[in-house]
Ligand code: C2E
Ligand code: MN
């Protein structure tokens with residue numbers, strides 16, 4: 017199937033522009049053999065390339081391009097399928113935008129095109145050309161340094177009691193993972209993540225339950241979470257707990273139970289954040305909304321979890337106005353390389369900024385993901401890059417420190 021990939025990247029400072037013609041000539045031959053055509057634009061700092069050809073030809077060539085040491089911050093802007101090539105003849109011609117007047121350059125590029133329809137009708141690929149040639153999205157290019165320009169240095173502050181026995185009868189336990197502001201070097205909250213007594217996953221814990229027993233167990237488990245928080249000397253630290261939305265609807269008096277357990281364990285509602293894990297549709301919206309009002313009236317904060325995945329979409333912001341939104345790992349993963357993820361996350365950040373809702377990125381594993389998100393305006397992070405969840409304890413945090421020379 018005819019596949020189109022468009023990317024942009026930044027040229028490395030030490031690459032003489034003269035050598036680019038050579039590079040293009042070599043690429044041309046390889047691309048020709050794979051049936052890949054396209055066009056390469058250069059504006060003095062950035063490349064913009066369109067590759068077209070059969071999927072099995074385009075993908076290996078694109079992957080190879082991503083590894084090329086002569087450019088960095090390669091961001092895939094578009095991957096799409098089309099009935100015919102837009103630049104069937106042009107080969108991998110290098111087109112230096114600086115050699116043309118600004119009023120003729122776009123037309124000159126488009127004149128290289130070979131598909132009469134796509135040049136006539138609205139076409140995403142050609143809109144990307146226009147945007148690049150007119151330098152209209154440049155404020156959204158976040159040029160991040162290489163991942164190894166930071167060291168991540170553990171503060172050694174793990175809290176791991178030898179045996180943290182809360183209640184021998186408890187059928188669950190918890191792991192704790194910090195939510196941090198890396199640049200302020202501050203632990204903003206600790207999230208309690210449910211485990212089986214032997215430390216197995218939430219899925220393993222909930223698997224053994226069925227019907228409404230899930231909701232009862234979900235609520236009752238919070239007693240264990242609060243008790244462990246007390247045993248771990250949480251002090252005034254914020255504590256985040258997860259709840260299924262239907263737990264608040266199906267278990268009578270759920271909010272009162274929560275408040276009782278918070279108080280019984282020496283905590284205050286104002287230090288608790290409830291995260292809604294939107295794995296199911298909220299079918300009884302009125303009752304859920306009432307429960308949310310009670311939570312807020314008691315001083316408990318609200319976060320929407322897994323934002324950007326499944327049901328947890330933008331419309332929830334209009335319904336609930338949470339204090340925090342947690343962006344799902346699926347959107348965070350390799351965000352520094354993905355135009356679509358960057359666009360969605362920038363949309364989330366913008367919406368949340370207008371509503372004074374704080375944004376947290378979950379599942380951050382790579383320094384590049386973190387740096388891109390900081391550049392975009394996210395300051396709260398949770399992920400293995402900084403600290404993985406610690407079963408029955410609080411993990412040390414690895415704080416970023418800029419290496420000298422960068
Ligand atoms: P969540 O609330 O989004 O919690 C974060 C999950 O991401 C945790 O998985 C954590 O281990 C994982 N994680 C954190 N950093 C990274 C990372 O850098 N890379 C990767 N790949 N994963 C990372 P966990 O503990 O398995 O929990 C899964 C989900 O189970 C939670 O997602 C939450 O939705 C749910 N859950 C946890 N505790 C409870 C609970 O008490 N009640 C309910 N209803 N759901 C819970
Ligand atoms: Mn939270």
Ligand code: MN
Pocket residue numbers: 207257258291293321
């Ligand atoms: Mn959560």
